[in-house]
Amino acid sequence: MASMLAAVALAGLAGCEGDKGKAQVAVDAGALDAGPALPVVGGKLGAALAEAAAPGGPEKRSPPGSAADGPPENGVFSPQAALAALPKDVPYKLEVIDDGSEPRARLAPKIDPKSEQKLTITLGLRMGGPQGMPNLDFGVSLKAEKPADPPKDGAAAPAAGAAPTKVTAKVTSATLASMSVGGPPKELADALAKLKGSSLRYDLSPANVASNYRPELAKDADPGLQPVLAALGEAIALLTPPLPDKPVGAGAYWMVADRVVVSGAQLPVLRYRVFKIEKVEGDLVSFSVDTRQYAEGADLKLPGPNGEVTLTIDRVDSSGKGTFTWSPSSYAPGTADASQRLQALLVPPGASAQQAAQRSVAQVELTAKFATPAAAQ
Template sequence: MASALAAASLAGLTAGCDDDKGKAQVAADAGAGDAGPAQPVIGGKLGEAVAQAASGSPAGAAPTAGAADGPPETGVFTLPGAAAALPKDTPYKIEIITEGGEPRAQLAAKIDPKSEQKLNVTLALRMGGPQGLPNLELGVSFKADKPKEGAGAAGAAAGTAGAAAGAAGAAAGAAATKVIAQVTSATLASMSLGGPPKELADVLGKLKGSSVRYDLSPANVASNFKPELPKEADPGLEPVLEALGEAIGLLTPPLPDKPVGAGAYWMVTDRAVVSGAGLPVLRYRVFKVEKIEGDTVSFSVDTRQYAEGADLRLPGPNGDVTMTIDRIESSGKGSFAWSPSRFVPAGGDVSQRVQALLVPPGAQPAAQRSVAQVELTAKLAAPAAQ
């Protein structure tokens, strides 16, 4: 079972490479023809905001796809293009598109660092179509990690960098909160009568005690995710923790430095790594305030991701292989209710899909391409009252 889990996590991304006929069928099934994956469905002003942020254009002047200063038509940035869109020394930037209606309020996190918050997380990660890890139900406990010696100065430096990127400048000098999300239980999301097979239950049980550590800035930006598996756990389970970290990040809203009201939305640009694929991307998230009730803010979020360079290194039977990304499409959606006192929302859901056409070493893009796909879905809910 351990080897099967590891194989699924490492080899799933290159499914559909066996022969030309098989590749054509996989591409057709995935909706990807010679023109590459379908463009993401992010319409209206949110779609315009995504395009504007990708190009650096001011609001109201959406660029033409494929133009020199616009978002890359293939979904793949050149390395200089990615650096121009978001300099390497800039961790993120927050750009308000619309401040929303009245009344407006300044959104700010007010987390008690001594608090513990628990969630049930339903997590699914699919790689290469039907392959992937089974849908899981995770119990997760969130706490502020005890700071290590010298962490305050490092956090202050990170806060200053965030301010330079257009984040909440007033709190820029404050240290980031070190958060640890610890898995307290793990089982299959749906089980036949009698529960999962003992061998699978034993493998999943090793997830208990694993964790994802990350930073939460004063502007509520989650970053620097670090998964940690227990020594006895199957390494093939690491994509589970990567996916958990990605879901947490997607549902943690970076907060603007101006008061906002219902209907407000803003763009957050940062860098991320796709779970299960090890693919660095430039990520654009549009957060929209759907409504505000007391101290609870209901959000929707739309995501668009671009490959940060055309090279993708994948494990192979004889060592790592570097594939060329010919085209890529990645988009996602989510909704959640946020309150200032929580590390993460008490409820919400998110989905994220990446679909790419890859070219093996030495092959011509038009002649030999394979389809790769990764899909992440997550649902967060408060534990049932005991």
């Protein structure tokens, strides 16, 4: 059963009729599956998304910039356009669209480095058709790593508050989110139990930017579950809001552009997230987030049975929505409910984009729910 779970986790993103194996396609060639096509978003993506999703919010207005500022209609940037949108040496870009209403305050983490945050995270990772890996429940403990000792050679220490907080999110338990009478088969339960002790290490900057995720499987865990641990990190990152360097209030929204690799797909994308403050209650801030993702280029390289296979990305549709609560004293959201979906139309080597019979649809869907252990019970 452990090997079956690993196989589901690694089920193909893409491939072609004559080249199965690790580059196996999980969905037959054809149109994208049921569901409306994503709208073409033009101009400054953040303003357009936020205004469209904010009933009673700011008055509708034309997005700043020209249509040329917007993302490509087929969801695939050229390498040059991707660099123009976000240079490689720029980790992220944040633009405040609206400051929100009074009272306003500057949001910033105020984490006690000795504190611990415990979460129950229900994670779903579906790759391919309607069948996929069952949802998993993780117990997660987040702590700050002990700061490095100050230099002993007389060198100046970094300015206070400038260095990122190094966070370790450790898996304390893992099981199926829903189980039949009698529980899961023993082999599957044992495979999941061995995820205990796995960890995600990452940096959290003074502006609440999470970066440099490093998943580490526990010693005895099935290596095939590595994509699951990576997806757990993607969920935490998705719901960690980079914060503006200016005071904001309820109704404020801002756009963040950055680069990520989609879990399970190994597809590099430019990700645009629009964070909106729905309400503020003391130190607890309720957010909504809308996401769009665009391929950085038209080439997707995947391992195949006879070596690396290069597929052409003809179209990408990727969007997501979520809500979550954030507190300055926490490493990660306290409660959250989010989903992120990516669909790509892929052309195998040697085929033209017009040869529809040879094209394949690849899908990855990530869902995540966060709760405190008490609330989860």
